[in-house]
Amino acid sequence: MPPPLGDIAHLGHVQLRTPDPDRSLWFFTRMLGMTESGRAGESVYLRTWDDYEHHSLVLTAHTTSGPGRTALRTSSAQALEARVKALEDAGLAGTWVEDEPGLGPLYVTQDPDGHEIALYWESEWYEAPPGLRPGLKNQPQAKPAHGVGVRRLDHVNFLAAEVSPNAGFAHHVLGARPTEQIVLDSGRVAAQWLTFTDKSYDVVYTEDWSGARGRLHHIAFATDTREDILRAADLCLDNGVHIETGPHKHAIQQTFFLYVYEPGGNRVELCNPLTRLVLAPDWPLITWTAKERAKGQAWGLKSIESFHTHGTPP
Template sequence: MAPPLGDVAHVGHAQLFTPDLDASVAFFTDFLGLTVNGRDGETVYLRTFDDYEHHSLVLTAREQPGLGRIALRASSEEALLRRVRAIEETGREGHWAEDEPGIGRLYVTTDPDGHEHALYWESEHYRAPEELRPALKNQPQAKPNRGVGVRRLDHINFLAADVLVNAEFQQHVLGARPTEQIQLDNGRIAARWLTFTDKSYDVVYTEDWTGSRGRLHHIAFATDTREDILRAADLAIDTGVFIETGPHKHAIQQTFFLYVYEPGGNRIELCNPLTRLVLAPDWPLITWTEAERAKGQAWGLKTIESFHTHGTPPVA
């Protein structure tokens, strides 16, 4: 039986490893406009202005870049315990931890590919200090006066050795709904997009061409408008931020995008998917063929080679 929709309320935050912590912090604060909201040794907690929780992003110093933990907030304590039971019934190992500011206990486990997931319920709502207090009381924090000013952490794109096994973990164990996928001519699922909410996607798995496990393709931050992404491209070339591809529009999910690399080497997407919602409870899974994907992005831009080869941590 499929788990009930809504046990996972939304993606809470993500953790990135970086070999250059100071430069990565500068990128996320000066270029993207996030705010530092705490530091613990070699770990820095940052937040977007419209996130209601303590942090949206955790940066931790490591020798190599990559994805640490993805955190998913449950919709209640009962929902959290239901998902923990579902995870344990699959035979997957997990443990309880309480090691992040502003958040209660987390149940830490991994997906079949080895990406660390933490599920939690208890969360402290952010209260802005006087200098960051917004004029509108229904906004957690004043809009930043620097950088792009991204609104929220939007989604995580995992690389996986086996897309289908991992996507079905999200669907059948955590309760995500699949919305779109790529199926190759040989029948293999090469990518699948899934959502926990009424957004068209929250997590994505794409095939790791190296056959590696546990790597990251990108994390994405949502902007208010498409024009913010165009402005981000101008800011990038003015400040030396490497642009990998875009601005352009994806065919799958119709996301307007810009892909850049942060100084640690992790790929970051700026996206504007705010106009696409999946409200139908019986949304049909949209399947794209190999031939359809060969046509490129929505307006014909061909997918560049590095989009298939670059991931973190790097492999030989």
């Protein structure tokens, strides 16, 4: 039986590796409007204005692009203990570290594909310095006066050599709930969307056509409105940021989106899924067939080739 929904409270933050740290930092701060909240070694810690924790993104200089650690906050100390036991019982034991600012101990493990996953409970709530204090006491930081002004980290989409064991890990070991999936005529699951919350998804596993393991398809940041995404497209065009596809709307999960490549080569999605929630406790897993997916996105645009072939690291 899967664990109770709720042991994992939400997606905490993700780490991206970049071979071009200066330009990547420019993209996330000047283009997306994120705030630097600290530095350590080769890493810069960044946050969106409406995330309550110390950081939403860890940007780390590296020889290549790709994902580092993905951190999930649990709903309590007891929930952390329960998920650690579930990991150990599943043969996926990890190690305890305490190496990130604003956080207590993290239990670091891997999913079956090799993506680094960390669980934690203790978290320091962000307190904005005088220049960033908001006008409303119920938001953690003032909205940025430049760039897109992304609101929060929304989801992460992992590439995997096989979707089923990784989605099964998220479902049965971590307690995520699958909401939608793509199943090919052969019966193979090509992608699955899972949620830890009442959002329609927090984590996605997508089949890596190259057969590689441990790669990233994209990370996504939510915006306040669809108009913010249209503004983002203009800003990217003005500043030489590669737009891969969009603005457009997905059929699966109905997300309005724009996909770009940050200067380090990682794909970043700007999305507006804020109006779609999964509130039904008995939500049925929605399955899309290969024939249905061949019709393209919700407004008829077929996915371009790079959307299926580009991942990081290359």
